[in-house]
Amino acid sequence: xxxxxxxxxxxxxVNLLPVALAAVAFILIGAPSSWATLTVxxxxxxxxxxxxxxxxxxxxxxxxxxxFGHSAFVSFGAFIAATxxxxxxxxxxxxxxxxxxxxxxxxFLAAILFGLVAGWFFExxxxxxxxxxxLRQILITxxxxxxAEQTILAFWGGTPFTVLRPHFLEGSWIIGDVSIEIYRxxxxxxxxAVFVGLYLxxxxxxIGLLVRAGVENREMVEALGxxxxxxFIAVFMLGSGLAALGGAMWAGYETLxxxxxxxxxxxxxxxxxxxxxxxxxxxxxxxAILVGLMSNYLGxxxxxxxxxxxxxxxxxxxxxxxxxxxxxx
Amino acid sequence: MMNQTQTTGALTIKLIVLAxxxxxxxxxxxxxxxxxxxxxxxxxxxxxxxxSYDLLIGYTGIVSFAHTMFFGFxxxxxxxxxxxxxxxxxxxxxxxxxxxxxxxxFAIAIGLLxxxxxxxxxxxxxxxxxxxxxxxxSQMSGLTGGEDGITYKAPxxxxxxxxxxxxxxxxxxxxxxxxxxxxxxxxxxxxxTSLILFLLMLRFTTSPLGxxxxxIRENExxxxxxxxxxxxxxxxxxxxxxxxxxxxxxxxxxxxxYTGPDTALSFAIMIDILLMVVIGGMGTMWGAxxxxxxxxxxxxxxxxxxxxxxxxxAGIPVLPNLLAADRWLFWLGIxxxxxxxxxxxxxxxxxxxKGAAK
Numbered sequence: 186x187x188x189x190x191x192x193x194x195x196x197x198x199v200n201l202l203p204v205a206l207a208a209v210a211f212i213l214i215g216a217p218s219s220w221a222t223l224t225v226x227x228x229x230x231x232x233x234x235x236x237x238x239x240x241x242x243x244x245x246x247x248x249x250x251x252x253f254g255h256s257a258f259v260s261f262g263a264f265i266a267a268t269x270x271x272x273x274x275x276x277x278x279x280x281x282x283x284x285x286x287x288x289x290x291x292x293f294l295a296a297i298l299f300g301l302v303a304g305w306f307f308e309x310x311x312x313x314x315x316x317x318x319x320l321r322q323i324l325i326t327x328x329x330x331x332x333a334e335q336t337i338l339a340f341w342g343g344t345p346f347t348v349l350r351p352h353f354l355e356g357s358w359i360i361g362d363v364s365i366e367i368y369r370x371x372x373x374x375x376x377x378a379v380f381v382g383l384y385l386x387x388x389x390x391x392i393g394l395l396v397r398a399g400v401e402n403r404e405m406v407e408a409l410g411x412x413x414x415x416x417f418i419a420v421f422m423l424g425s426g427l428a429a430l431g432g433a434m435w436a437g438y439e440t441l442x443x444x445x446x447x448x449x450x451x452x453x454x455x456x457x458x459x460x461x462x463x464x465x466x467x468x469x470x471x472x473a474i475l476v477g478l479m480s481n482y483l484g485x486x487x488x489x490x491x492x493x494x495x496x497x498x499x500x501x502x503x504x505x506x507x508x509x510x511x512x513x514x
Numbered sequence: 515m516m517n518q519t520q521t522t523g524a525l526t527i528k529l530i531v532l533a534x535x536x537x538x539x540x541x542x543x544x545x546x547x548x549x550x551x552x553x554x555x556x557x558x559x560x561x562x563x564x565x566s567y568d569l570l571i572g573y574t575g576i577v578s579f580a581h582t583m584f585f586g587f588x589x590x591x592x593x594x595x596x597x598x599x600x601x602x603x604x605x606x607x608x609x610x611x612x613x614x615x616x617x618x619x620f621a622i623a624i625g626l627l628x629x630x631x632x633x634x635x636x637x638x639x640x641x642x643x644x645x646x647x648x649x650x651x652s653q654m655s656g657l658t659g660g661e662d663g664i665t666y667k668a669p670x671x672x673x674x675x676x677x678x679x680x681x682x683x684x685x686x687x688x689x690x691x692x693x694x695x696x697x698x699x700x701x702x703x704x705x706x707t708s709l710i711l712f713l714l715m716l717r718f719t720t721s722p723l724g725x726x727x728x729x730i731r732e733n734e735x736x737x738x739x740x741x742x743x744x745x746x747x748x749x750x751x752x753x754x755x756x757x758x759x760x761x762x763x764x765x766x767x768x769x770x771x772y773t774g775p776d777t778a779l780s781f782a783i784m785i786d787i788l789l790m791v792v793i794g795g796m797g798t799m800w801g802a803x804x805x806x807x808x809x810x811x812x813x814x815x816x817x818x819x820x821x822x823x824x825x826x827x828a829g830i831p832v833l834p835n836l837l838a839a840d841r842w843l844f845w846l847g848i849x850x851x852x853x854x855x856x857x858x859x860x861x862x863x864x865x866x867x868k869g870a871a872k
Contacts, residue, residue, distance in 0.1 A: 251637070311851070314855060315854075324854050325854050325855070328847050329847075331785060331843055331844075331846075332844055332847035332848055332851070335847060452645045455641060459635060493646050493649070493650060503628070503639075
């Protein structure tokens with residue numbers, strides 16, 4: 186028994202979980218082509234959820250701040266990106282990949298910019314006065330979420346909003362008898378790029394070193410003379426920007442968005458953060474991919490179970506590892 | 515913490531609550547239209563619901579987002595049995611018991627799973643659990659009626675056609691112009707059960723157990739060090755508040771004669787409860803009464819006012835949208851945030867600290 190766990194540990198330990206999940210699903214689903222499609226869909230969803238969840242996880246790890254209003258950034262990102270895309274519809278309609286992608290980049294940049302600014306505002310105005318008081322933090326961020334959701338309703342109305350997609354991301358690649366939606370592939374690649382970027386920043390730069398040290402022991406880093414509170418604003422803004430980007434990508438993925446989008450995704454984001462272990466980027470990625478795969482496989486195998494499945498996954502993992510799969514500390 | 519029991523502010527708050535109780539007691543005679551009676555019954559039920567939430571958030575300091583889930587269990591328990599067994603008292607009682615049973619199972623499971631890990635997980639896990647239950651309920655349409663909910667008949671005593679007292683000609687007796695019919699009986703059923711549940715909870719907070727809870731809220735480590743098992747106490751309170759919420763749900767189901775995701779389970783109700791408990795004042799029980807009254811009144815009457823304001827503002831960009839009747843939550847949200855900043859004790863808590871102790 187010990188030898189088995191040692192071998193598993195050397196091969197990657199908990200990182201093997203998504204692989205194991207995919208293998209089990211392969212047996213249950215039977216058809217390789219649908220399995221491949223579902224796996225890509227799961228990975229794409231996982232990557233988008235990872236974008237939304239990574240900021241939340243880091244913010245909690247670094248400053249012990251749990252932001253229930255995080256979903257507001259996701260919804261705002263989605264709606265701002267959709268509005269920019271609608272405003273640039275002539276660029277999107279043009280028969281040139283350059284103009285198409287320019288419109289897409291503009292939309293994503295607008296969302297990220299909004300996320301950064303809103304994150305700064307949120308941190309300094311809303312959260313700063315209630316550091317270290319979990320009860321009031323939860324209440325205040327919840328209140329902020331209500332206000333944000335109502336603001337979206339006031340500006341964009343309650344009717345579903347159609348999101349335009351650039352032409353070159355429509356349709357699907359067909360490899361053999363496997364069809365992969367191009368947008369999903371794109372979402373996966375973009376998410377992966379962000380993860381690699383984040384990973385490098387966290388593990389190869391001085392700022393990343395400080396953030397990781399701060400997650401582990403904030404008082405010590407402060408005692409050594411670093412301004413963790415300033416660092417925290419930066420992390421918070423980055424997290425909000427990423428959440429807005431995730432929302433923007435989600436908008437393109439769903440193509441029809443409603444103001445309830447943020448609060449619906451919030452549940453998944455929470456589950457991901459809890460599964461992954463608060464405060465770690467790798468854990469969040471692992472949790473996001475597990476949740477993405479699980480909900481796509483089960484959405485195919487037993488559609489009614491899809492949302493409950495995430496809950497069951499979370500309960501199982503918490504019973505096994507009460508602090509999540511890869512806690513930072 | 516100041517001793518709140520002897521300040522003049524505390525006296526005022528208690529007098530106000532007493533006045534509210536009196537108004538609710540005579541509500542059918544004072545406000546003789548259907549809508550007012552609806553408002554009064556809703557206030558009664560929400561007082562119980564908010565007070566039971568206050569037991570949790572105000573007396574232990576943990577935030578749960580699953581309170582509507584328990585409310586829903588109670589409501590659906592009564593609804594499913596009333597639909598299946600026909601109107602009568604047995605399905606109501608059985609439904610209440612079933613609701614409480616299911617609530618207890620969930621409460622114990624969630625409590626043991628998350629309260630021992632980290633208190634902050636608790637908020638997230640309850641939120642996730644509540645949303646999963648909401649989705650399951652709307653999908654299991656065979657049992658729960660899905661999105662449409664269940665319509666059923668209440669016990670015969672509560673039918674509007676039932677005559678409680680008849681005069682010589684066989685007509686319903688009128689007392690101060692109010693017909694003594696089943697509707698009145700239904701209202702007093704709601705009022706009496708709510709009053710009993712509220713008094714039970716009030717008694718609980720002054721019991722030795724309630725004192726231990728206050729100790730845990732004020733200083734968890736110290737309470738643990740003295741020898742109280744914090745996890746056990748928290749799980750117990752979570753179960754107690756779940757039971758109360760479930761019973762409130764049953765009462766609501768009997769009163770409304772309809773149970774659906776929107777009336778019994780939706781996240782909007784959870785937000786209402788949160789607003790009520792924070793605006794009223796956490797950890798006082800009296801605050802629950804004040805918060806519930808203010809919020810329910812705002813729900814029913816503020817919307818009309820805002821609709822009028824929105825029309826008056828027509829022509830100015832965005833403002834009419836923000837003042838539209840459906841945007842009342844926007845303003846309440848802002849009030850909520852400001853209250854948490856400046857008056858974290860809410861109306862009741864702040865007022866009760868005022869006035870010198872005798």
